[in-house]
Amino acid sequence: MSEEKKQKLSTDSYKGVRDFYPADMAIQNYIFGVIKKVVESYGYLEYSASILESADLYKAKTGEEIVNEQTYTFTDRGGREVTLRPEMTPTVARMVAKNQKALLFPLRWYSIPNLFRYEQPQRGRLREHWQLNADIFGEKSLHAEVEIISLASSIMRAFGVKDNQFEIRINSRKIINYIFGELFAFPEETRSELAKLIDKKEKMGAAVFKAALKTAAGEKTDKLLTLLNSKNFEEFAKSLGETAGEKAGMDEIKTVIASLEKLGITNVVFDQTLMRGFDYYTGVVFEIFDQNPDNRRSLFGGGRYDDLLEIFGKEKVPAVGFGMGDVTIRDVLETYSLLPSPTSKIKLALCTIDENGIGYAEEVAQELRAQDISVIVNYSDKKVGDQIKSVVRQSIPYVICIGSDEIKSGKLKLKELASGKETELESSNVAMHIKNQK
Amino acid sequence: MSEEKKQKLSTDSYKGVRDFYPADMAIQNYIFGVIKKVVESYGYLEYSASILESADLYKAKTGEEIVNEQTYTFTDRGGREVTLRPEMTPTVARMVAKNQKALLFPLRWYSIPNLFRYEQPQRGRLREHWQLNADIFGEKSLHAEVEIISLASSIMRAFGVKDNQFEIRINSRKIINYIFGELFAFPEETRSELAKLIDKKEKMGAAVFKAALKTAAGEKTDKLLTLLNSKNFEEFAKSLGETAGEKAGMDEIKTVIASLEKLGITNVVFDQTLMRGFDYYTGVVFEIFDQNPDNRRSLFGGGRYDDLLEIFGKEKVPAVGFGMGDVTIRDVLETYSLLPSPTSKIKLALCTIDENGIGYAEEVAQELRAQDISVIVNYSDKKVGDQIKSVVRQSIPYVICIGSDEIKSGKLKLKELASGKETELESSNVAMHIKNQK
Numbered sequence: 001m002s003e004e005k006k007q008k009l010s011t012d013s014y015k016g017v018r019d020f021y022p023a024d025m026a027i028q029n030y031i032f033g034v035i036k037k038v039v040e041s042y043g044y045l046e047y048s049a050s051i052l053e054s055a056d057l058y059k060a061k062t063g064e065e066i067v068n069e070q071t072y073t074f075t076d077r078g079g080r081e082v083t084l085r086p087e088m089t090p091t092v093a094r095m096v097a098k099n100q101k102a103l104l105f106p107l108r109w110y111s112i113p114n115l116f117r118y119e120q121p122q123r124g125r126l127r128e129h130w131q132l133n134a135d136i137f138g139e140k141s142l143h144a145e146v147e148i149i150s151l152a153s154s155i156m157r158a159f160g161v162k163d164n165q166f167e168i169r170i171n172s173r174k175i176i177n178y179i180f181g182e183l184f185a186f187p188e189e190t191r192s193e194l195a196k197l198i199d200k201k202e203k204m205g206a207a208v209f210k211a212a213l214k215t216a217a218g219e220k221t222d223k224l225l226t227l228l229n230s231k232n233f234e235e236f237a238k239s240l241g242e243t244a245g246e247k248a249g250m251d252e253i254k255t256v257i258a259s260l261e262k263l264g265i266t267n268v269v270f271d272q273t274l275m276r277g278f279d280y281y282t283g284v285v286f287e288i289f290d291q292n293p294d295n296r297r298s299l300f301g302g303g304r305y306d307d308l309l310e311i312f313g314k315e316k317v318p319a320v321g322f323g324m325g326d327v328t329i330r331d332v333l334e335t336y337s338l339l340p341s342p343t344s345k346i347k348l349a350l351c352t353i354d355e356n357g358i359g360y361a362e363e364v365a366q367e368l369r370a371q372d373i374s375v376i377v378n379y380s381d382k383k384v385g386d387q388i389k390s391v392v393r394q395s396i397p398y399v400i401c402i403g404s405d406e407i408k409s410g411k412l413k414l415k416e417l418a419s420g421k422e423t424e425l426e427s428s429n430v431a432m433h434i435k436n437q438k
Numbered sequence: 439m440s441e442e443k444k445q446k447l448s449t450d451s452y453k454g455v456r457d458f459y460p461a462d463m464a465i466q467n468y469i470f471g472v473i474k475k476v477v478e479s480y481g482y483l484e485y486s487a488s489i490l491e492s493a494d495l496y497k498a499k500t501g502e503e504i505v506n507e508q509t510y511t512f513t514d515r516g517g518r519e520v521t522l523r524p525e526m527t528p529t530v531a532r533m534v535a536k537n538q539k540a541l542l543f544p545l546r547w548y549s550i551p552n553l554f555r556y557e558q559p560q561r562g563r564l565r566e567h568w569q570l571n572a573d574i575f576g577e578k579s580l581h582a583e584v585e586i587i588s589l590a591s592s593i594m595r596a597f598g599v600k601d602n603q604f605e606i607r608i609n610s611r612k613i614i615n616y617i618f619g620e621l622f623a624f625p626e627e628t629r630s631e632l633a634k635l636i637d638k639k640e641k642m643g644a645a646v647f648k649a650a651l652k653t654a655a656g657e658k659t660d661k662l663l664t665l666l667n668s669k670n671f672e673e674f675a676k677s678l679g680e681t682a683g684e685k686a687g688m689d690e691i692k693t694v695i696a697s698l699e700k701l702g703i704t705n706v707v708f709d710q711t712l713m714r715g716f717d718y719y720t721g722v723v724f725e726i727f728d729q730n731p732d733n734r735r736s737l738f739g740g741g742r743y744d745d746l747l748e749i750f751g752k753e754k755v756p757a758v759g760f761g762m763g764d765v766t767i768r769d770v771l772e773t774y775s776l777l778p779s780p781t782s783k784i785k786l787a788l789c790t791i792d793e794n795g796i797g798y799a800e801e802v803a804q805e806l807r808a809q810d811i812s813v814i815v816n817y818s819d820k821k822v823g824d825q826i827k828s829v830v831r832q833s834i835p836y837v838i839c840i841g842s843d844e845i846k847s848g849k850l851k852l853k854e855l856a857s858g859k860e861t862e863l864e865s866s867n868v869a870m871h872i873k874n875q876k
Contacts, residue, residue: 014488043814045784048465
């Protein structure tokens with residue numbers, strides 16, 4: 001490489017993160033706008049925090065692997081170990097714990113933070129992504145689960161995804177704990193190994209899965225397989241037995257499914273193989289699953305985690321919540337062609353013939369902006385035809401050309417570019433006219 | 439410290455950053471909402487980027503001190519030096535440079551990024567803050583300066599700040615370059631030393647300033663002081679002399695001030711002592727200055743920087759822009775009592791008498807949410823009186839209590855808490871009724 005080339009800075013973004021040019025930002029804003037509208041209709045209030053957190057926050061409950069190898073952690077000059085947050089739940093738990101006495105429970109809170117993970121970037125897995133986090137704190141009844149799952153369903157519907165295009169799979173950590181613990185008494189290491197394995201069940205062939213299961217579960221494999229292969233809630237309940245079902249909280253699943261059905265949410269299925277990654281869940285867990293035959297996969301999920309505040313030495317607060325990533329949801333909306341076609345936020349362009357025209361246009365623009373019309377003024381000496389071409393390329397719907405005639409008469413010709421229709425107006429009537437056309 | 443206490447995690451945020459509880463977030467959202475509305479009325483499109491950037495980006499044009507001591511910079515496991523962006527301008531310049539060929543100039547772009555600096559936190563100077571960045575790229579005429587300064591003024595006005603409460607100070611890097619270069623021929627090191635010194639002029643006593651100036655400027659001090667102490671544009675122009683004024687671009691200042699005046703922006707003054715921190719400015723610079731007699735200070739500013747894209751080995755693109763920090767503007771709005779009083783985003787709470795009431799309330803809530811009414815349901819077994827107290831504490835304006843009577847009759851009593859007024863309605867009419875009350 002020549003010395004000259006070396007001196008030029010790269011224009012690439014850092015590896016695995018995204019630049020949002022206005023067209024991408026408009027899509028991001030559309031997605032977040034839909035999410036916010038739905039979440040706020042459920043009475044959830046927005047909170048936020050810094051991406052910088054003490055590394056200790058992630059050492060308490062999350063798996064060791066996550067903290068050491070998959071996070072951005074560095075030591076600041078004050079000797080503090082700092083982590084770029086890989087998830088929001090520890091942060092929101094910290095905030096709730098800090099003000100526990102003053103807060104009015106139940107809290108319904110949401111945030112759309114950016115999160116960081118250090119790994120090889122791949123499709124759908126970037127080093128920085130955004131994620132809706134919606135949580136209800138301080139509600140121990142199953143109504144919290146019903147509300148959170150209903151909220152997740154409402155968001156999917158608000159994007160235009162049909163109920164038959166996604167499935168809500170639910171399970172309970174209590175069932176898993178009962179099977180791994182009371183029923184089979186697997187040692188702790190085997191339990192987490194099994195959870196990881198069962199999580200991948202759908203991606204593996206039946207024979208490969210069985211072989212892998214045998215290595216971990218030994219002689220208990222067949223009985224475990226019977227449970228894992230049960231086709232539905234009733235069959236599973238029967239295999240488990242009534243007394244066991246009571247201990248495992250099978251009724252909770254039944255109640256949640258029935259309550260959702262009453263609210264018109266019927267695309268819900270029990271899935272005893274649903275594990276969820278992190279270990280802080282304590283009750284019902286759920287996942288939204290894409291039913292697209294070409295790309296069946298988990299989109300996002302959540303569940304109940306009643307013990308998280310304990311790590312701060314505070315009183316327990318029951319909590320149910322979920323997270324939903326921007327990359328995944330954008331991908332789904334693209335797959336189902338549900339992203340709206342791009343429109344310009346700029347309503348009007350003022351083309352100008354000369355310097356006097358520009359001066360007058362600047363005044364007209366100020367007047368219109370005060371009336372909430374988004375206006376740009378052309379300052380270049382390009383020909384009017386070229387100015388209009390540029391307006392069309394930006395999909396701006398209206399144009400007014402300003403020269404000496406307009407300055408003299410004070411009358412402006414407002415042209416709607418789609419129809420070609422021209423309307424002559426006093427400048428004071430332009431804003432009203434544009435607003436009435438919508 | 440006992441072993442037990444050690445094990446408890448701290449609930450504090452990382453040093454020098456903020457947690458945004460819903461009440462703080464509402465203020466932040468109000469501030470950003472006002473800014474976005476004004477900026478978009480000027481036709482500016484939102485963009486964004488990751489906070490992670492290659493450290494090289496800040497070594498090119500920014501002062502060495504900034505990169506080494508005041509930024510968060512660390513080495514990732516791939517050996518890349520990564521910086522948490524301390525400012526947005528290098529990022530947006532990189533984005534423009536990357537797509538220079540495809541972009542349709544002029545660009546009007548804005549973003550409200552979070553920025554990081556490593557320094558001792560103090561009032562108004564945190565380790566993380568947010569900053570509006572608005573820039574126009576590809577416009578070489580002074581209309582760009584006029585538009586950007588007018589935009590800054592419109593934002594202040596939109597917040598309700600009166601024109602006599604702030605002052606727009608303008609200067610030009612060309613004037614400074616002329617004085618330091620052609621007129622006095624100061625060596626490079628002296629120039630940056632003088633710029634820093636002059637920046638602090640208002641905070642120093644006249645005698646102390648003169649003494650400090652003498653150390654740097656030597657025998658040229660008196661002539662320099664005459665220029666710096668000129669009371670207004672005319673006096674300064676006279677001291678400089680007509681020929682010199684032409685070389686220094688004094689006409690630019692005159693044109694910008696006159697154009698702004700034509701647009702009704704009259705709180706503009708020329709200030710030859712205005713330096714601005716970073717060294718990439720090439721023409722007009724400006725600052726919005728708080729006129730509050732108890733706290734006169736620079737609030738934010740910007741200017742023209744035509745050469746920045748050169749660092750990417752790309753064609754120059756003329757640019758004018760400014761940045762405006764959230765901490766500063768919030769402080770101003772608090773000082774002038776301009777923050778709106780907090781209101782609840784939640785419109786309606788459904789109080790419930792028993793489990794049947796909750797089930798019915800869940801259905802009513804779903805129906806109302808689909809009509810964009812923000813509703814919460816009480817799932818607790820608290821007495822209705824206590825439920826209503828909690829609704830009042832949350833400033834939620836409407837409440838409906840649901841028990842067996844309501845389930846039987848299908849009629850709901852909507853109570854407006856401020857007036858105590860009750861209206862009996864079919865559930866299907868509640869949304870309409872609430873919307874009409876606004």
